[in-house]
Amino acid sequence: MTEQSVPLTPARQTPVLETRGICKSFGALRASREISLDLRPGEIHAIIGPNGAGKSTLIAQICGTLKPDAGSVHLLGRDVTHQATRMRARAGLGRTFQISSLAMDDTVLQNAVLGALGASGRPWRFWKDALHDRTLTETAEEALLRVGLEDLARQRTAELSHGQRRQLEVAVALTLRPKALVMDEPMAGMGPEGSRLLTGFLDQLRQEAPILLVEHDMDAVFSLADRISVLVYGEVIATGSVEEIRANAAVREAYLGDEA
Numbered sequence: 700m701t702e703q704s705v706p707l708t709p710a711r712q713t714p715v716l717e718t719r720g721i722c723k724s725f726g727a728l729r730a731s732r733e734i735s736l737d738l739r740p741g742e743i744h745a746i747i748g749p750n751g752a753g754k755s756t757l758i759a760q761i762c763g764t765l766k767p768d769a770g771s772v773h774l775l776g777r778d779v780t781h782q783a784t785r786m787r788a789r790a791g792l793g794r795t796f797q798i799s800s801l802a803m804d805d806t807v808l809q810n811a812v813l814g815a816l817g818a819s820g821r822p823w824r825f826w827k828d829a830l831h832d833r834t835l836t837e838t839a840e841e842a843l844l845r846v847g848l849e850d851l852a853r854q855r856t857a858e859l860s861h862g863q864r865r866q867l868e869v870a871v872a873l874t875l876r877p878k879a880l881v882m883d884e885p886m887a888g889m890g891p892e893g894s895r896l897l898t899g900f901l902d903q904l905r906q907e908a909p910i911l912l913v914e915h916d917m918d919a920v921f922s923l924a925d926r927i928s929v930l931v932y933g934e935v936i937a938t939g940s941v942e943e944i945r946a947n948a949a950v951r952e953a954y955l956g957d958e959a
């Protein structure tokens with residue numbers, strides 16, 4: 700095999716997203732302790748840990764809604780630690796939220812167009828025009844098609860089921876054409892069928908945009924994750940494959956217990 704034909708393994712590629720030594724305290728509470736982790740092309744990297752371990756705090760620093768006390772965040776090799784959330788989004792960092800950020804009175808399509816408008820970098824005062832903009836509506840329709848919501852485009856978002864709202868959140872994130880995705884508990888509140896469908900979708904999506912996945916649903920984590928990092932008291936106590944994490948004694952004691 701010539702040097703050129705050797706396939707790049709994920710480990711040899713530049714991480715799409717990386718944190719280096721992130722620290723964050725709230726008074727005496729150390730919510731992030733020197734957190735260094737990365738997200739590589741084509742992978743799903745799950746972050747798991749007990750309630751209050753610091754998962755949301757970590758995500759907030761990666762996405763830019765919270766400033767770390769120390770350490771840095773890198774997106775596609777660039778230091779974005781001091782960039783605002785919307786700049787990170789425009790650079791390709793997509794996200795879905797634990798608590799829905801959708802406009803309930805708007806239609807499904809309008810929510811997706813709103814996402815496409817945000818991604819375009821145009822000022823919000825063009826919001827009314829955006830609904831008649833072919834490029835934006837096409838981007839929105841394409842995203843809805845991908846998550847299987849195309850038939851519900853004209854429906855009011857408030858009328859969607861919980862699972863459909865979760866799908867719409869993913870569609871809104873996709874309008875960015877993200878280079879990396881951060882997902883905060885996408886399976887929460889989903890029934891078994893919804894979880895199964897979303898799991899299948901995320902499984903394919905990782906090739907297009909690798910996913911940093913915070914999730915309590917261990918079935919989903921074990922079936923999807925290429926790597927898992929375990930956060931306990933603000934600290935990553937282990938990172939490894941599903942097998943390595945399931946077999947790790949410290950992880951079993953601190954978090955997994957019988958689930959492993």
Ligand SMILES: Nc1ncnc2c1ncn2[C@@H]1O[C@H](COP(=O)(O)OP(=O)(O)OP(=O)(O)O)[C@@H](O)[C@H]1O
Nearest residue numbers: 725726728730748749750751752753754755756757
């Ligand atoms: N703004 C804040 N001010 C003070 N303390 C905070 C703040 N945000 C989070 N914390 C504390 O930091 C710790 C980590 O919280 P965080 O929400 O990041 O955990 P989590 O792992 O996301 O929990 P969950 O799984 O319940 O969502 C908790 O002890 C929490 O009470």
